[in-house]
Amino acid sequence: METQGLAPMSDAARLSWTALGDRTRKPPVVLLHGGPGLPDYLGDVAALVGDLAPAYRYDQRGTGRSPWQGGHTLARHVDDLAELLDAWGVPEAVLIGHSYGTDLASRFCLAHPDRVAAMLLMCGPFVGDWRTGYRAERGRRMSAAQQERCRALEELPDRTEEQEVELLTLAWLTDHADPERGWHWAAQAARHRRPVNWAMNAELGGEGRADPLDGRLAELRACLPARTELLGGADDPRPVAALESLALRLGLPLTRIEDAGHEPWLEQPDTVRAHLRRFVRGAVPRSSAARASRLR
Numbered sequence: 001m002e003t004q005g006l007a008p009m010s011d012a013a014r015l016s017w018t019a020l021g022d023r024t025r026k027p028p029v030v031l032l033h034g035g036p037g038l039p040d041y042l043g044d045v046a047a048l049v050g051d052l053a054p055a056y057r058y059d060q061r062g063t064g065r066s067p068w069q070g071g072h073t074l075a076r077h078v079d080d081l082a083e084l085l086d087a088w089g090v091p092e093a094v095l096i097g098h099s100y101g102t103d104l105a106s107r108f109c110l111a112h113p114d115r116v117a118a119m120l121l122m123c124g125p126f127v128g129d130w131r132t133g134y135r136a137e138r139g140r141r142m143s144a145a146q147q148e149r150c151r152a153l154e155e156l157p158d159r160t161e162e163q164e165v166e167l168l169t170l171a172w173l174t175d176h177a178d179p180e181r182g183w184h185w186a187a188q189a190a191r192h193r194r195p196v197n198w199a200m201n202a203e204l205g206g207e208g209r210a211d212p213l214d215g216r217l218a219e220l221r222a223c224l225p226a227r228t229e230l231l232g233g234a235d236d237p238r239p240v241a242a243l244e245s246l247a248l249r250l251g252l253p254l255t256r257i258e259d260a261g262h263e264p265w266l267e268q269p270d271t272v273r274a275h276l277r278r279f280v281r282g283a284v285p286r287s288s289a290a291r292a293s294r295l296r
Contacts, residue, residue, distance in 0.1 A: 001020070001022065003018070003023060004017065004018050005017055008087075009061070009079075010083060013061050013068050013080075014066065014067075015060075015061060015066045015084060016058060016059045016065035016066045017057065017084065018040075018046075018057055019054050020046045020050035020055045025053060026090065026285075027090065027091075027092050027283075027284060028054040028056055028093050028094070029049055029052075029054070029093065029095075029280060030055075030057070031055060031097075031098070032081075032095060032096070032098065033060070033099075033100075034098050034100040034123075034124075035060070035063065035099075035196075035197075035200070035204075037062070037199075038193045038197075039059045039194070040059050040063075041189070041193050043057070045096070045098070048272070049280045052277060052281060052284060053094065053284045056084075056088065056093075060080070061077070061080060062197045062199075071203060072204050073207060075111075077104060077204070078107050078111050081108050082112055082115065092116060092117045093116070094284065095108065095118070096120045096122065096276070097119075097120075097121055097124070098122045099122075100204075102123070103124060103208060105119055105121060106121070106125055106220055109220065109224065110219060113223035113225075117225060117283060118225050118228065118279070118282075118283035119224065119229075120228075120229050121228070121229070122230075122232070122264070123232050123233060123238070123262050123263075123264070124238075124243075125213055126238055126242045126246075127212065127213055127214045127217070127245075128214060128242055128245060130238055130242040134238045134239065137174070137238075137239070141173075141174040141237060146170055149166075150170040150171065153167040154167065164190075164194075164196075165190045166190075167190075168190035169183070169186045169187045170186075172185075173187075175236070175261050175263060176266070176267060177235035177267055178259075181266075181267070182261070217249050217250060221249070221251060227279075227282060228250075229252060229253050229254075229255065230243055230246065230247050230250075230253070230255070231257065231264070231272075232254065232257065232264075233256075233257050233263075234256045234260065235258075235259060235261045255275055257271055257272060260272075
């Protein structure tokens with residue numbers, strides 16, 4: 001059962017959302033996609049758990065079917081999630097964030113700890129000097145010609161549709177453990193995760209660098225729900241050592257998915273499915289999970 005809607009925000013924005021499953025069951029799962037500046041792409045992840053709890057996802061303002069021409073702040077995006085929960089009639093939710101979505105989930109938890117029933121952070125958040133290792137590994141996975149072409153495309157003041165697709169394919173092909181399948185997944189994503197809101201990416205990325213989570217980890221640790229976990233692909237070009245360090249600082253378990261990169265559900269679907277279902281079963285009331293198990 002899939003439901004779609006538009007939720008009005010307090011500043012007149014309207015956010016497009018989709019829910020999979022029985023929306024009367026509480027608490028739901030809310031999936032937070034990455035970017036920033038990309039539309040939602042977590043439909044396949046929602047399908048892994050939608051029978052255990054209703055799984056909501058949405059296009060963040062300025063992306064996909066949630067148009068917005070104004071500026072972007074991290075605080076406003078945190079407010080958007082709180083207002084969405086209000087619109088859905090949800091006091092608290094199980095948050096599953098991916099990539100930048102883990103940063104958003106963490107900042108939401110800092111602002112509204114009473115509204116987070118549990119939290120699974122996939123492939124992020126990355127703290128410390130992780131970008132140096134990421135750039136080095138990304139360069140190692142690309143040929144010299146690919147790197148040169150990527151730089152040339154980035155420097156163009158305006159890009160055609162095909163140039164944009166080519167740039168995104170080159171930018172994302174290193175995110176996967178398997179180079180051959182990685183090219184296919186990157187090219188597919190480059191055509192479907194569109195358009196990219198580059199202004200939003202620059203605004204939120206800049207604010208995140210100016211006010212990183214690094215300085216608030218003690219505060220975050222103090223307000224995390226009891227059920228919080230980290231998950232990362234062992235072959236993500238973003239250094240898994242950064243997630244290991246974060247796990248130690250937050251006192252959280254970290255699951256490494258072997259032979260998987262930044263989108264582990266693509267390369268190791270069975271392993272990720274089992275992990276997500278175990279996590280959600282532990283986060284929702286037993287009666288709801290038991291009903292879902294009998295219906296499978």
